[in-house]
Every structure is written in C-alpha cells, then in structure tokens.
Amino acid sequence: MKSVVIYGKAERPLVDSFGRVAKKLRISVTDRCNFRCNFCMPSKPTWLPRGDLLTFEELTRIAKLLSSMGVENVRLTGGEPLMRRDLEVLVRMLAGLPGIRKLSMTTNGYFLAERAPSLRRAGLQSVTVSLHSLKPEKYEGLIGVRGTFDRVMNGIREAMRAGFDPIKINVVITRGCNDDEVLDFVELARRTGSYIRFIEYMPFDGNKPWDRRLLVSGKEIIEIIGKRYTLIELPREAGSTAKNFAFTDGVKGGVGIITSMTEPFCSDCDRIRLTADGKIVPCLFSKDEYDLRPLLRSGCSDEEVEAFIRAAFMRKFRGVETLIKGVKPINHIKPMYKIGG
Numbered sequence: 001m002k003s004v005v006i007y008g009k010a011e012r013p014l015v016d017s018f019g020r021v022a023k024k025l026r027i028s029v030t031d032r033c034n035f036r037c038n039f040c041m042p043s044k045p046t047w048l049p050r051g052d053l054l055t056f057e058e059l060t061r062i063a064k065l066l067s068s069m070g071v072e073n074v075r076l077t078g079g080e081p082l083m084r085r086d087l088e089v090l091v092r093m094l095a096g097l098p099g100i101r102k103l104s105m106t107t108n109g110y111f112l113a114e115r116a117p118s119l120r121r122a123g124l125q126s127v128t129v130s131l132h133s134l135k136p137e138k139y140e141g142l143i144g145v146r147g148t149f150d151r152v153m154n155g156i157r158e159a160m161r162a163g164f165d166p167i168k169i170n171v172v173i174t175r176g177c178n179d180d181e182v183l184d185f186v187e188l189a190r191r192t193g194s195y196i197r198f199i200e201y202m203p204f205d206g207n208k209p210w211d212r213r214l215l216v217s218g219k220e221i222i223e224i225i226g227k228r229y230t231l232i233e234l235p236r237e238a239g240s241t242a243k244n245f246a247f248t249d250g251v252k253g254g255v256g257i258i259t260s261m262t263e264p265f266c267s268d269c270d271r272i273r274l275t276a277d278g279k280i281v282p283c284l285f286s287k288d289e290y291d292l293r294p295l296l297r298s299g300c301s302d303e304e305v306e307a308f309i310r311a312a313f314m315r316k317f318r319g320v321e322t323l324i325k326g327v328k329p330i331n332h333i334k335p336m337y338k339i340g341g
C-alpha cells in the first residue's frame, strides 16, 4: 500500500518540485526604510508607488490561503515594516487566522519603543531587532543615520518590557567592521537573556558592491566565541536557517549563526516570500519572481490565486551547496530592501 505523509493540518500542502513543503511565509509590507544600511540599501533607493503596495486585505487573503496549504509561521519584514502605517491593523488580521501559529517581525528598532505595546496587544508574538554594532558611532555610520543608537537600544528595552521576551537580535558581521564585537554581542545575550543571530554577509549590493573578502563565516564566529565560552549546539529544527547554541553554564539566552553563504540548508528550506507589491519569491538566491498582484486585482477566485501560488512554488530553485566559491553579487531585479531578507 502507498504510504501517506500528513503535513500539519493541510490536506494539500504547498510543495515544490523537489518535495520541499512551505511552512513559513515572509511578508515584506513596504520597501521604504528610514535607514541606509551600507550592506542593504543603495545610496539612491527608489520606492514603489503607494498604490502598488498590497492592501492589508490582500495580504491577509494570501496569508489565509497559504495557511490553508500548511503555512504556519508568518514574519513581517521590509524595508522597515514599522514604516507601514497602522501595521497593528494587519497584525490583528493575521493573528486572527486560525492556521497561523507564530507571527513575528524583523525591524530596525527605530520605532519600536512607542509601538511595542500596541503590536503586542494586536497579537504579534515575537520581535527580531537588527543591531549591527554596540558602538554608537560605528552603528550610526553603518546604518547611515545619526542619532539612532540610543533610540534603538531603548526600543529593545521597551519591547522586552512589553512582553517580547526573549528578543532576538540580528547582526550582519562584516570583516574589518564589526567582527571585533562578536564577544561583546555574546555578553549582551548573556546579560539580557536575548538571542544573538550572527548573519553571514550575503551577496546583495548595498551602497557599494558586495565583496566576498568581507564575509566572515559562521565557523569563524563560533571559533571566536569558543575562546571565551563553551557552547552546546542545539538540535536543528527542520527548515531552520540558523544553527543555534546555548551556554553550557546555564545562563539564559543564546547564539545563532545564519550560514546562508557557507552552509545554506537549501535541502529542507520551507520558506516562501511575498514582496510588498505582490510578487511571490520562492527563493532568496534566485531571480525568479511571480507577480500575483494583477491576478489579485482582477477579481479572481481563491481557487485561481491558489493555483497561481502552487505553480510559482513548484518552480522553486533547487538551491546551492555553498555560495562562497566564485559567487558574484546576485543580479536581482530587486535588492535586499525590496525582498525583505
């Protein structure tokens, strides 16, 4: 007899041609951002016309359909997601979808202090703040806006106070810039019980072309930490992009490395991405994107939208073993701030 695999509650999961099943959706709610991080944003960014952004109703319709196909986790990103007006309204709509088990957001933290309580009340469950240096001057040079560091640190504190505890902190490590701060970040994790996720620098052009010599591998980062602390690697969750570690002395918090360049975990990738203007992006490292907005705005049925999403996901790029050898900056139609990371 043929065996039957049951994926979550979905009767017909969203599957690609390699048998990978979609479980996580990343929604970019806007491409706009108040920061100019040098590894993400070109010096002269262009913004989508407002009318091109999917409405909250359109985003919720897609998330609902995807949840009926087994997607359980939704992450809001951007651009800067808190630049999208009334994001709490969208959070409440998404939190009300029965199949969504986890709703989170990645933010630069600038607007977090004043928004954390309302986001929490609306049903947001977890927050990741990007913080690439603990030295104010370096941080502000890197993100390109002065007078931001104290505000972001306060945002992290207020988010914890609002109940987003533990909090995750994303750090993009680049050689010669912030690789001297790895241990400082680990100490922050130990002091505050937060989770620091060191991200390998990925080949998207920011305000200068991507340069592989700036890439610091996850392995190097763990070696640096290992000189001072003993870490224990935790079992990897299926589909996770991070390798996670706890401290052996039992201190709360932890460390993760996102080895997208040196160990990309493509074989069980369970992500699907939606850009702010309604393009389905099945893989971050492929140029393929599928424009759902014209169909959505043509008055089509849910069955037609579902068929479109299934066909797009079926063509998801197989992935790579490693991206470090011979990699050139990815010639995306869209840079990182337009996809959402």
Ligand code: SAM
Binding pocket: 033, 039, 040, 077, 078, 079, 080, 081, 106, 107, 108, 128, 129, 130, 170, 171, 172, 199, 200, 201, 202, 203, 204, 336, 337, 340, 341
């Ligand atoms: N604006 C929000 C923020 O910065 O957290 C959300 C959007 S941002 C594009 C999502 C994540 O991508 C952030 O953690 C950011 O640091 C990361 N990122 C941007 N450019 C990157 C690059 N070239 N390599 C690795 N990570 C990058």
Ligand code: SF4
Binding pocket: 033, 034, 035, 036, 037, 040, 041, 078, 079, 080, 108, 130, 143, 336, 337
């Ligand atoms: Fe903006 Fe985030 Fe890109 Fe920085 S990484 S420029 S905060 S979108």
